[in-house]
Amino acid sequence: MEHFEPEIVAFCCHYCAYTAADMAGSKRISYPSNVKIIRVPCSGKVDAIHLMKALEKGADGVYVAGCLAGDCHFKNGNVRAEARVNRVRKLLTELGWEPERVAMYNMSAGMGEAFAQVAKEFTETIKKLGPNPGRTGAVDKAAS
Amino acid sequence: MQMNQNSENILSKDRRVLVIGGGVGGIRAALDLAESRRNVLLIDKSYAIGGLMTQLDRTFPTNNCDLCTVSPHLSQGGREKYLEIKPMTCLTGLTGEAGAFSATLMTEPRYIDTEKCTACGECAKQFPDAVRFTPGLDPRAPTCMRYPQATPFAFSIDMSKITDVEALKKVCKAGAILPEDQPKKTVMDVASVVLSMGADLFDPNVLDNFGGGRFDNVVTGLEYERIMSASGPFQGNLVRKSDGKRPKKVAWIQCVGSRGINRADVPYCSSVCCMYALKEAMVTKERFGEDIETTIFFMDMRTHGKGYEEYYNRARDEYNVRMVRSRPHTILEKPDTKNLSIAYAVEDKSVQQNEEFDMVVLSTGFRVNSETKALAQNLGIQLNEHDFAESDHFNPVLTSRPGVYVCGVYESPKDIPETMVQASAAAAMAATNLPVSSAGLNGEDMFPPERDITGEDPRIGVFVCDCGFEIGGVLNVANVLDAVKTRPDVVVAEPVGYGCSSESMAKIEVMITKHKLNRVVIGGCSPRTHETKFQDLLRRVGLNRYLVEMVNLRDQNTWTHMNEPEKAQEKAVKLLQVGIAGVRTNHPLREHTLPMNQNALVVGGGVTGMTAALKLADQGIKTYIVERAPSLGGLARSLRKTIEGDDVAPFVQNLVDAVTAHSNIQVLTRSVIVDHSGMPGLFKTGIQTGVRMNYMQIDHGVTILATGALANRPPQYGLGTIDNVMTQLDMDSLLADEPEKVQAMDQIVMIQCVGSREEGNPNCSRICCQAAVKNALKIKAISPDTEVFILYRDMRTYGFLEDYYRKARDLGVKFIRFSLENRPRVRQDDGELVVGTHDYVLDSDIDIAADCVVLSTGLVADDENTEDLALMFHLPRTEDHYFLEDHVKLRPVDMAQRGFFLAGTAHSPKVIRECITQAQAAAGRAQTMLAKKEINLGACVAVVDEKKCASCLICVRVCPFDVPFINADGVSQIDADKCHGCGVCAGECPAKAIQLLAYEDDQILAKLDGLFER
Known part of the structure; x- marks a missing residue:
């Protein structure tokens, strides 16, 4: 379990979270390389299907990162995203999966540190949870 | 001196602006003019444009690589159709008057046809001594090198070194060699001229005490940049010239040749050296080892720009850059080790110390060179005592000759963001009354028709930039490409060096055509900054712009995982797989456009807002000023005199009168913004206005934020509780209204950095040092016997303000330094006001009796107001509540949200003349957007x-x-x-x-x- 390196997908909105990730880079702040970003125009674009499919395809954790509350470039896409993430978490619980594998975070474009912090926290959480239950044999693969 | 404050009436025969100097300032000015559809000619004496910035390794305060930030501007420079670039060209004469100048230009022979030259490099290979500029690495001395993304991307030949012309001609397959090339004289009509010649850096070799030019391991700041640069003489490896070894102990000496009175010195401050020394020290640790000891010897640390104080704190506290407050006397070289011994004394110890370093960097500042002085003569403009262009006190882009404008370092020493602001301002002034060109509006018509790819199987090309060391220094690019080139549909996977350089762009274009690619993946920097460039590339080869995916291998990979290269390598492969899989599903998309609203909204009716509004209104743009106070004028209403001695009140009143009388301006005082909707180019903003708070809605295409800042009044040192403790603004008024009260005072104590550079407000307020010196000089002028003490932490009289600081010392104003840990104490002894402080030179505590204590309290952001507006407009703010511009270096007045522009103290603290310049810049930038007449809504x-x-x-x-x-x-x-x-x-x-x-x-x-x- 010690050597488990999770695969993590972060759906980041163009205006805040993706910019914050670039900011973390320009300040040379490190965070786990497990996190791979997929850019979306708004966190509100991220469909429940995208979250579920990411887990199905092999992600050990997925999170959506959008603008701060009240700061969404598209007014309230981040609120919609959060509601969707909560629905998916409920669904996971019903399926017997850990709901913590899916999460929502908010940050502003200037918050490079916050981006790195979130990436670290989420990666730690997933490391504790272990591999995606749908990914049999994933532990051996990751450890090899 | 007041030259001609506002717009001048220029009647133009030819609609062309001449921009002299192709550094970042000249490029910005030329691009702004071209974007607002004015014909512009950019000339530079060098064979490629780019200036000083292209020689720098990274820039503060982001520590980004310069080439990556400049090159998009340069390639843009090569592209704009209203813009013509003439390298190797000088102005030899300018006759006529504003609007109808006749300029005589002399172009040196290049001996190469830039239209035909493909920059293949054959000629340079065969005739290395005669060919100027090798793209990439040049083994010659550091300062003669240019950069790999040069524009125009062509070689230049020194014909005097060629003996066999036929052999040279034979080498060139493109037939670009022109042995008969002659100097060309051109006479042309120009409407206005923008000067952006910049300055050279001081050559310390003329000093005999620092060993510059004699000791191998003593270099200038610029040489150090070249050593660290990936395109530099050591390929970005920090080593000593004497033995090729990495230094373990590096020292910087500030103010070399500046702020001095000795033989080779100039008295002014170059404004940028403190920041660049901090940057070089931080980058040294970041890239070459945290164990390298870095020490900066300085007099005053001048980090007065936006966010710069935090940068300084970071260098000192997080990077452990050692700061020694001292001006070293000499450097001696140890003959055996070639190490360097610095002799210096610190202020609280009278003995001299010696310390050994492996390498010493001399922080040299700006000097106007002799060519520029000669050019000034040809231009007939006045120079100041330091040979820089004399500029108007309230409007620094105006020179003494109407129609000739100045920006950048040639106006006064300044950093890149300030240069960019001034360049945009100068461009806006030069474009006044210059009609827009009627050439085609639609940018798309420059591109060939799109190729129909329906029915084609995906053919994907993957191109990865090494971005100098930014990506290539962390990743093994070849291995990354090997891992992805076997992916389905990938036809070609190649490294492309600096992907954003014209050379690499051309290479990618060739590959697309050659391999019939219909999808492209670019692995490089962030799509946020460079996606448009590569989309344009696809359009140039006839592909739809949505057939490219940019994979962020730098900002989101090599920069964050620089210490874990294996993980970065693995992540890079996966990210490219994501890009390849994504691009495979991409298909051509059509973009939508809408006509743009041509009105402007200016929020804030201070000097900044009024200046911006006038500039726009003069261009025929209907402009609304929304001001929450009952009248226009803002904070400038409480200011009486500038440091130059000009009265502020009449200046402000003139502005108010001009704004009020202007038929294109509608002023809405007592008005607040209550709602906002729409999109860039088509905004709707609701305001409540007047005593009855009537609601009205404004349609506008652009918005300028000029909401200002607040005069700080922190309850420190007895302000508000002890009589005769006042702020610099109070003293300014007292000097103007009741000078006799000041004359009756025996001793006045001023305290700097009150409420600034400390917890709660960590940044420098920029204006207070000059405000203290200004008032001290005024006090000395009306009452020479009054003793003035200024208690300071660092005197930040940047640029030519240093002249006033020196004058104050000459007049006997006493400057006593204090530290944050040991602040002055203001107390009352039997009703007498006493200031206690520690004197570091005497090394003892002293008491100063004071008739009055003047606190330099500076500015703070208007938190409540900026928060409301930030929420309403969806705009980002800095941690200290000022608005945050899109790019602190290259887009200092543009906000990230398109259609919003920022100026004045809402951006950061600054003096009036700087506010005015930024206001003009914001108006100019707004115009470049309005000139497009339509909004591209994209295809998403x-x-x-x-x-x-x-x-x-x-x-x-x-x-x-x-x-x-x-x-x-x-x-x-x-x-x-x-x-x-x-x-x-x-x-x-x-x-x-x-x-x-x-x-x-x-x-x-x-x-x-x-x-x-x-």
Whole structure:
């Protein structure tokens, strides 16, 4: 379990979270390389299907990162995203999966540190949870 | 001196502006003019444009690589159709008057036809001594090198070194050699001229005490930049010249040749050296080892720019850069080790110390060179005592000759952001009354028609930049490419050096054509900054611009995982897989446009807001000023004199009168903004105005934020509780209204940095040092016997303000330094005001009796106001509540949200003349946007599949902008012209009948597939 390196997908909105990730880079702040970003125009674009499919395809954790509350470039896409993430978490619980594998975070474009912090926290959480239950044999693969 | 404050009436025969100097300032000015559709000619004496910035390794305060930030501007420079560039060209004469100048230009022979030259490098290979500029690495001395992204991208030949011309001609397959090339004289009509010649850096070799030029391991700041630079003499490896070893102990000496009175010194401050020394020290540790000891010897640390104080704190506290307050006397070289011994004394110890270093960097400042002095003569403009262009006190881009404008370092020493601001301001002034060119409006017509790729199988090209060391220093690019080139549909996978350079762009274009590619993946920096460049590249070869995916290998990989190269390598491969899988599903998309509203909204009616409004209104743009106070004028109303001695009140009144009388300006005082909607180019802003708070709505295409800042009045040192403790603003008024009260005072104590550079407000307020010196000089002028003490932490009289600081010392004003740990104490002894402080030179505590204590309290952001507006307009702010511009270095007045521009103290603290310049810059930038006349809405819009739509109304309910509706056919309809492209409807649609173009479900799922491919 010690050597488990999770695969993590972060759906980041163009205006805040993706910019914050670039900011973390320009300040040379490190965070786990497990996190791979997929850019979306708004966190509100991220469909429940995208979250579920990411887990199905092999992600050990997925999170959506959008603008701060009240700061969404598209007014309230981040609120919609959060509601969707909560629905998916409920669904996971019903399926017997850990709901913590899916999460929502908010940050502003200037918050490079916050981006790195979130990436670290989420990666730690997933490391504790272990591999995606749908990914049999994933532990051996990751450890090899 | 007041030259001619506002716009001048220029009647133009020819609609051309001449910009002299192709550094970043000249490029910015030329691009602004071209973008606002004015014909412009940019000339530079060098064979490639780019100036000083292209020689720098990284720039403060972001520590980004300069080439990456400059090169988009340069390639843009080569592209704009209103812009012509003439390198190797000088101005030899300028006759006539504003609006109708006749300029005589002399172009040196290049001996190469730039149209034919492909920069293949054959001639340089065969005739290395005679060919100027090798793209990439040049083994010659550091300062003669240029950069690999040069514009124009062509060679230049020194014909005097060629003996066999035929042999040279034979070498060139393109037939670009022109042995008969002659100097060319051109006479042309120009309407106005923008000067941006910059300055050279001081050559310390003329000093005999620092060993510059004699000791191998003593270098200038610029040479150090070249050593660290990936395109430098050691390929970006920090080593000593004497033995090729990495130094373990590096020292910087500040103010070499500056702020001095000795033989080779100049008295002024160059404004940028403190920041660049901090940057070089930090980058040294970041890139070459945290164990390298870095020491900066300085007199005053001048980090007065926006966010710069935090940068200084970071260097000292996080990077452990050692700061020694001292001006070293000499450097001696140890003959055996070639190490350097610095002799210096610190202020609280009278003995001299010696310390040994492996390498010493001399922080040298700006000097106007002799060519520029000669040019000034040809131009007939006045120079100041330091040989820089004399500029107007209230409007620094005006020279003494109407129609000739100045920007950048040639106006006064300044850093890149300030140069950019001044360049945009000078461009805006030069464009005044210059009609826009009637040439075609649509940018797309420059591109060939799009190739129809329907029915073609995907043919993907993967190109990875090494971006100097930024990517290539962390990743093994060849291995990354090996890992991805076997992916399905990948036809070619190649490294491309600096992908954004014209050379690499041309290479990619050739590959696309040669391999019949119809999809492209670029692995490089962030799509946020460079996607447009590569989209344009695709358009140039006839492909739709949505057939490219940019993979962020730098900002989100090598920069964050620089210490874990193996993980970065693995992540890079996966990210490229994501890009490849994604691009495979991309298909051509069409962009939508709408006519742009041509009105402007200026928020704030201070000097900044009024200046910007006038500039726009003079161009025929209907402008609204919204001011919450009952009258115009802002903070400048409480200011009496500038440091130059000009009265502020009449200046402000003139502005108010001009604004009030202008037929294109509507002033709305007692007005607050209550709602805001729309999109860039088509905004709607609701305001409540007047005593009755009537509601009205303004339609506008652009918005300028000029909301100002607040005069700080922190309850420190007895301010507000002890009589005779006042602020510099109070003293300014007292000097103007009741000078006799000041004359009656024996001793006055001023305290700097009150409420600034400390917890709660960590940044420097920039204006206070000059305000203290200004008032001290005024006090000395009316009452020479009054003793003035200024208690300071660092005197930040940047640029030519240093002259006033020196004058104050000459007049006997006493400057006593204090530290944050040991602040002055203000107390009352039997009703007498006493200031206690520690004197570091005497090394003892002293008491100063004071008739009055003047606190330099500076400015603070108007938190409440900026917060409200930031929420309403969706704009970012800095941690200390000022508005945050899009790019601190290159886009200092543009906000990230298109259509918003920023000026004045709402950006950061600054003096009036700087506010005015920024206001003109913001107005100029706003005009470049309005000149496009239409808004490109992009192609990222939601589309409905009518067959799947169940008319459930969910999209109608969730759209943040109320765009979808159920049409006559009973299905949801989303108008592309109105859609903002967030995709919320697509995310919620239960039938999956809605897709957001460019982010369609199968594209996102394909990216996930790419990530988990094994």
